[in-house]
Amino acid sequence: MKIKNQWLFIFIYILILVGMMVGLAFYLSQPTCRVSASCVWSGVLGTAVTLIVIALLLGAAFLRWLRQPIKQLGVLVQRIASGDTQARLMPQSPGLFSDLVRAFNEMRDRLVHQLDSLEKQQRQLALVLQHMADGVLIVNGQGYVQLINPAAANLLNTSADVAHLRAYAEVVRHHQLIELYQHCRETEENQVAAFEMSGGRFWQAVVSPFKELEVQGYLVILQDLTAIRHLETVRRDFISNLSHELRTPLASLRAVMETLQDGALDDPPAAQRFLERGVHEVDTMTQMVEELLELSRIESGRVPLRVQATAVSDLIIHPVERLRSLAERGNVKLITELPLDLPLVLADQPRIEQVVGNLLHNAIKFTPPGGKVTIRAHLSHDKENVAAADAVTVEIKDSGMGIAANDLPRIFERFYKSDRARTRGRSGTGLGLAIARHLVEAHNGRIWVRSHEGKGSSFYFSLPIADS
Numbered sequence: 130m131k132i133k134n135q136w137l138f139i140f141i142y143i144l145i146l147v148g149m150m151v152g153l154a155f156y157l158s159q160p161t162c163r164v165s166a167s168c169v170w171s172g173v174l175g176t177a178v179t180l181i182v183i184a185l186l187l188g189a190a191f192l193r194w195l196r197q198p199i200k201q202l203g204v205l206v207q208r209i210a211s212g213d214t215q216a217r218l219m220p221q222s223p224g225l226f227s228d229l230v231r232a233f234n235e236m237r238d239r240l241v242h243q244l245d246s247l248e249k250q251q252r253q254l255a256l257v258l259q260h261m262a263d264g265v266l267i268v269n270g271q272g273y274v275q276l277i278n279p280a281a282a283n284l285l286n287t288s289a290d291v292a293h294l295r296a297y298a299e300v301v302r303h304h305q306l307i308e309l310y311q312h313c314r315e316t317e318e319n320q321v322a323a324f325e326m327s328g329g330r331f332w333q334a335v336v337s338p339f340k341e342l343e344v345q346g347y348l349v350i351l352q353d354l355t356a357i358r359h360l361e362t363v364r365r366d367f368i369s370n371l372s373h374e375l376r377t378p379l380a381s382l383r384a385v386m387e388t389l390q391d392g393a394l395d396d397p398p399a400a401q402r403f404l405e406r407g408v409h410e411v412d413t414m415t416q417m418v419e420e421l422l423e424l425s426r427i428e429s430g431r432v433p434l435r436v437q438a439t440a441v442s443d444l445i446i447h448p449v450e451r452l453r454s455l456a457e458r459g460n461v462k463l464i465t466e467l468p469l470d471l472p473l474v475l476a477d478q479p480r481i482e483q484v485v486g487n488l489l490h491n492a493i494k495f496t497p498p499g500g501k502v503t504i505r506a507h508l509s510h511d512k513e514n515v516a517a518a519d520a521v522t523v524e525i526k527d528s529g530m531g532i533a534a535n536d537l538p539r540i541f542e543r544f545y546k547s548d549r550a551r552t553r554g555r556s557g558t559g560l561g562l563a564i565a566r567h568l569v570e571a572h573n574g575r576i577w578v579r580s581h582e583g584k585g586s587s588f589y590f591s592l593p594i595a596d597s
Contacts, residue, residue, distance in 0.1 A: 145183050150176075202233065209237060264351035268297045268310070275346070284332070284351050297349075306349075310336050313347060323354070331358040367543055374417060378410035385410070420560040424543065427567040434480060434571055438473040438595035441506050441521055448486040449504060452493060460498035466505035474521050474592040480568050481592070484576075485523070487561035488588045492527035495586075500528040509591055520574065520591040527587075532580040540578055541566040565590070 258265055264281025268274055277285075277292045277300070285292070285301055292300045298307050305324045313320040313336040320336045335350040385407040393399045426432045449465055456463045485504075492502045502525065509520040532540060543563040569576040569590045580586035 145180070205233075205237075209240070262353075264349075264353075266292075266297070266300070266349040266351075268347045268349060270345040272297050274300050281349075281351055284353060306334055306351075309334055310347065310349065312336075313338055330355045363542060370543075375414065378413045381410045382407055417560070420564065424560055424564050424567065427564065427571065432480075432571075434477040436475050436477050436572065439476045439478050439481075441471045441474055441523070441592075442467050444474075444476060444478060444481045445485055445504055445506070445523065448482050448489055452486065452489050455490070456493045456502065459493060459496070461493050461496045462501040463493075464501055464503040466503065468507065471506055471508075471521055473595040475595050476572060476592055481572070484565045484568050484590060485525070487565045488525045488590075491561065492525050492529065492586070492588070496527045496529040500585075502527045520593050522589055522591045525588045526585065528585045531582040531584050532578065532586050533582050537578060537580060541576070 258276075258278040261278055261280055264284045265276070265278045266274055266281050267276040273294050274292050274297055275294070277287075277289050279289070282288050282292065287300060297310055301307060301310075303324070303326075305322065309320050309322050317338050319338075321333070323331065323333045326332050331354045333352040333354050335348075335352075337348045337350075339346055339348055385403045388403055389400060393403055423432075445465065445467065449463060453463055489502065489504065496502055504523070504525050506521055506523045509522045541562045543560055566576050569592075573593055574591045576588070576590040578586060578588050
């Protein structure tokens with residue numbers, strides 16, 4: 130059986146001890162030492178001193194043997210503490226330290242596994258916070274910001290470096306957010322509130338207290354609900370406008386029917402007038418329904434576009450000629466300015482003619498007698514946010530009443546109309562501009578308007594140039 134390392138020194142020491150005892154017995158058995166006490170004492174003393182010296186030497190060697198793996202263990206612990214997760218003790222042969230080495234390596238493996246799991250979770254949390262659309266702040270118990278994600282930094286117009294370890298009030302700089310946070314600290318309950326911010330923005334804030342062991346703080350979540358609020362406003366206005374647009378022809382139809390029932394049928398000329406009025410109102414509702422269906426198909430992408438290289442003049446001449454009689458009845462002058470060297474554009478001709486027709490019809494309708502409407506086209510300019518020589522811009526300019534500044538951002542919404550008092554008798558279904566916007570955007574173009582109240586309006590739309 131193999132002797133373990135830790136017993137090697139004891140075995141050697143016993144061998145030396147036995148050898149020294151045998152040597153001492155042999156020395157004392159000599160005839161000269163039998164009758165001499167000093168010889169006996171010198172032999173015993175010499176043997177004792179020799180054994181002590183040998184024991185000290187073996188003990189020093191044993192201590193050195195013990196210290197070497199302990200020193201290696203200390204160095205390894207320092208390497209692991211400094212982040213070297215690959216460090217480990219080499220397996221040893223069976224002995225005093227083999228179990229310790231094995232236990233230490235197992236502990237090191239578990240520790241590294243736990244550290245890797247924590248690091249992975251930390252990376253995942255950081256990634257989530259980095260890409261969250263909602264703003265997140267973590268505030269410690271003393272009221273200082275410990276963490277802020279990019280979304281919150283963007284909403285609060287700050288940065289993570291500037292906000293870190295600054296007071297919450299200094300970071301948010303909004304009295305309602307500060308009051309909500311203070312109320313949460315006082316009650317230690319979740320607080321939720323919505324705020325109307327500057328610039329027409331709408332936020333919702335949620336402040337939640339948390340306590341984990343000895344760590345106490347507050348989680349602040351900021352949500353920018355401006356787009357949702359806008360969609361809600363559009364939806365509410367859409368329902369209101371649709372109800373209004375349907376109520377008018379329905380009320381007129383009801384009046385026509387009641388008049389006919391009350392005796393107008395007995396007066397053929399009057400009956401004819403009322404029937405014509407009823408037909409007109411039915412046509413208005415039919416047009417509204419058809420335009421709603423058309424807009425729905427365009428928005429859902431169910432209207433296929435047959436895009437091909439087309440001359441700009443072909444897109445404009447037909448709508449102009451079709452509406453010239455309307456302009457003449459209103460004493461409005463139509464002016465067309467189309468350069469001969471314009472490149473071909475990518476367009477579905479019937480759809481773009483529909484866009485031109487809608488814009489031109491509006492321009493004529495809102496231009497007073499004696500005014501003029503100008504249709505021109507040119508290469509796009511950088512100031513219009515379209516790369517020069519990449520698109521052609523069509524402009525339809527009128528000398529009408531113009532559009533109020535408050536109405537400009539919403540002029541392309543469904544059913545949206547400017548001041549009804551100023552447009553009474555001249556407004557349509559309110560869907561033409563919405564249809565025009567979706568058709569232009571389906572062509573990878575854009576549509577916009579510039580207007581000054583009382584000085585007329587200019588509607589523009591751009592179309593990409595066909596590859597030569």
